[in-house]
Amino acid sequence: MKNVSFIALCAIIAGGGTRQAQNPPNGLATLVLRNAKVVTVDDKRSVAQAVAVRRDLIVAVGTDREIQEYVGPETHVIDLNGKLLIPGFIEGHGHFTGIGASKMNLDLMKVKNWDEVVQLVARAAKDAKKGDWILGRGWHQEKWDTTPTPNVEGFPIHESLSKVSPQNPVILTHASGHASLVNAKAMEIAGITKTTQNPSGGEILKDAGGNPIGLLRETAQGLVRRALAESRSQRTPQEKEENDRKEIELAMQECLSKGITSFQDAGSSFATIDVFKRFVDEGKLGLRLWVMVRESNEALSKNLARYKMVGYGDNRLTVLAIKKSIDGALGPRGAWLLEPYDDLPSSTGLNTIPVPEMEATAKLAMEHGYQFCVHAIGDRANRETLNIFERAFRQHPDAKDFRWRIEHAQHLSTVDIPRFAKLGVIASMQGIHCTSDGPYVIARLGEKRSEEGAYVWRNLLQSGAVLVNGTDAPVEDVDPIESFYASVSRKLKDGSVFFPHQRMSREEALKSYTLNAAYGSFEEKIKGSLALGKLADMVVLSKDIMTIPEDQIPTAQVLQTIVGGKIMFQR
Ligand SMILES: [Zn+2]
Numbered sequence: 001m002k003n004v005s006f007i008a009l010c011a012i013i014a015g016g017g018t019r020q021a022q023n024p025p026n027g028l029a030t031l032v033l034r035n036a037k038v039v040t041v042d043d044k045r046s047v048a049q050a051v052a053v054r055r056d057l058i059v060a061v062g063t064d065r066e067i068q069e070y071v072g073p074e075t076h077v078i079d080l081n082g083k084l085l086i087p088g089f090i091e092g093h094g095h096f097t098g099i100g101a102s103k104m105n106l107d108l109m110k111v112k113n114w115d116e117v118v119q120l121v122a123r124a125a126k127d128a129k130k131g132d133w134i135l136g137r138g139w140h141q142e143k144w145d146t147t148p149t150p151n152v153e154g155f156p157i158h159e160s161l162s163k164v165s166p167q168n169p170v171i172l173t174h175a176s177g178h179a180s181l182v183n184a185k186a187m188e189i190a191g192i193t194k195t196t197q198n199p200s201g202g203e204i205l206k207d208a209g210g211n212p213i214g215l216l217r218e219t220a221q222g223l224v225r226r227a228l229a230e231s232r233s234q235r236t237p238q239e240k241e242e243n244d245r246k247e248i249e250l251a252m253q254e255c256l257s258k259g260i261t262s263f264q265d266a267g268s269s270f271a272t273i274d275v276f277k278r279f280v281d282e283g284k285l286g287l288r289l290w291v292m293v294r295e296s297n298e299a300l301s302k303n304l305a306r307y308k309m310v311g312y313g314d315n316r317l318t319v320l321a322i323k324k325s326i327d328g329a330l331g332p333r334g335a336w337l338l339e340p341y342d343d344l345p346s347s348t349g350l351n352t353i354p355v356p357e358m359e360a361t362a363k364l365a366m367e368h369g370y371q372f373c374v375h376a377i378g379d380r381a382n383r384e385t386l387n388i389f390e391r392a393f394r395q396h397p398d399a400k401d402f403r404w405r406i407e408h409a410q411h412l413s414t415v416d417i418p419r420f421a422k423l424g425v426i427a428s429m430q431g432i433h434c435t436s437d438g439p440y441v442i443a444r445l446g447e448k449r450s451e452e453g454a455y456v457w458r459n460l461l462q463s464g465a466v467l468v469n470g471t472d473a474p475v476e477d478v479d480p481i482e483s484f485y486a487s488v489s490r491k492l493k494d495g496s497v498f499f500p501h502q503r504m505s506r507e508e509a510l511k512s513y514t515l516n517a518a519y520g521s522f523e524e525k526i527k528g529s530l531a532l533g534k535l536a537d538m539v540v541l542s543k544d545i546m547t548i549p550e551d552q553i554p555t556a557q558v559l560q561t562i563v564g565g566k567i568m569f570q571r
Helices: 002-015 064-068 096-104 114-127 159-164 184-190 221-232 237-257 270-281 297-307 355-368 379-394 414-423 431-453 457-462 480-489 506-512 515-519 550-555
Strands: 031-034 037-039 050-054 057-062 076-079 084-087 089-094 134-139 170-174 179-182 202-206 212-218 260-268 288-293 309-311 317-325 371-376 405-408 426-428 538-541 558-563 566-570
Touching: 031 064, 050 064, 057 064, 089 096, 089 515, 096 134, 096 237, 096 260, 114 134, 114 159, 114 170, 159 184, 170 184, 170 221, 179 184, 179 221, 184 212, 184 221, 202 221, 212 221, 237 260, 237 270, 237 558, 237 566, 260 270, 260 515, 260 558, 270 288, 270 297, 270 317, 288 297, 297 317, 297 355, 317 355, 355 371, 355 379, 371 379, 379 405, 379 414, 414 431, 414 457, 431 480, 480 506, 480 550, 506 515
Parallel strands: 031 076, 037 084, 089 260, 134 170, 260 288, 288 317, 317 371, 371 405, 405 426
Antiparallel strands: 031 050, 050 057, 084 538, 170 179, 179 212, 202 212, 309 317, 538 558, 558 566
């Protein structure tokens, strides 16, 4: 069997014109990976056996024999024993420091119900100093095995939480990041009472008697976050930097262990970018970051020119995009819809930043040559964003290639689907969101809207749109293999499949995690495929996710993560 596939492989290489070895070599390789199944993700979809690397660049891709001539006495040669070698995964939309922060706070992703949440907080409160903030993230009321009683719209009331943590303010952020549960102490510090008005773009959820239950939607979270920021501002700059560094280090380890060589960060402040830059200067940034700036328009207009960075420090850090959110998320019913929610007919969701303000950001992006990346989940949010983009593009008829992005593009009106390809707008979607949200999407949108417009990867691909994949970590685990599996299977935990005709093929899913992501950040010339002259960012997997039976894909493990020709993770 092995011989047959080997011969077939040689035939592909000899006949397919995929030979990329430069002959004769003008130098020897520092690293050679051989005896592998190399899926290059190049235009010809070629498969090779070996890759030669000199310092941080790929110098040849070909057969074991062809690559042998790059091997000298100093070359580090790794025999991969037939394992799959692919371009390093590019996380297309995640929150880098958020991953680190979530490792330092209570992890509520896997709790089974509200009682478990309360127990975890009780334990944390026991260990905390009086007045310390207790933070947690990742709960999702739709994923609990029981509905809390009492509840409002399925959300628990703060009393049980307040009882176990009377002295410590608590903020527990929803998995989506678009709502938070807080206790009485946090509301007291933030000044939230019965009479507090909803801020624009947010909601303080109240019970029938008008009392805040502790659930804050969208911008209403700002009330407690400001109080938290106020208390954090008491920290010395040294303490602050120490905290940032810890977050970055934890995020880096997590990403590298999961095969991620480049990370597209969906929104950091200028201050955080300063810390990223210091990491690069110190030679400590182990993967590559492409950062969307998330700041007020005022701060953007002051700083965009100064912060523009392309490939800073050997292609470690690029700052060339702006992030804004036009709506919330579907879980907490914050996604902005054209028609009301099926399970909340009084609501069409929330518009978090008014359209004129978004137009002003678009103008800033144009002026400074930044990409504009807009979080849009609901069909109304997506339409408004496409309209904003279209108006901005029309004012610059001479230029063409903007690659502005819609982050999530989760639920689309059928008439808006072809507009992505037509306008050249990137659909930055998360495979794993589909299977993770699957259990409640139909409740929110109804069968027809879900089928026509929710996570419509196939329709977008067919229309010619470029799809970028990712996880929105820490909303989901940053694991690209899980999201790859969700992309090709659309299989929910209960075994049902969410509208199977929208599945991606394995080739499409891999491309969405590599070359397409590189295209989505104007980096397709330097990364995203294994080809001569590209950065030597690669990952070795324990199983061939391109051919093994579908249900085995999630069992594949990352064996090695290589960034710029250096092994940064090894199992
Ligand atoms: Zn996000």
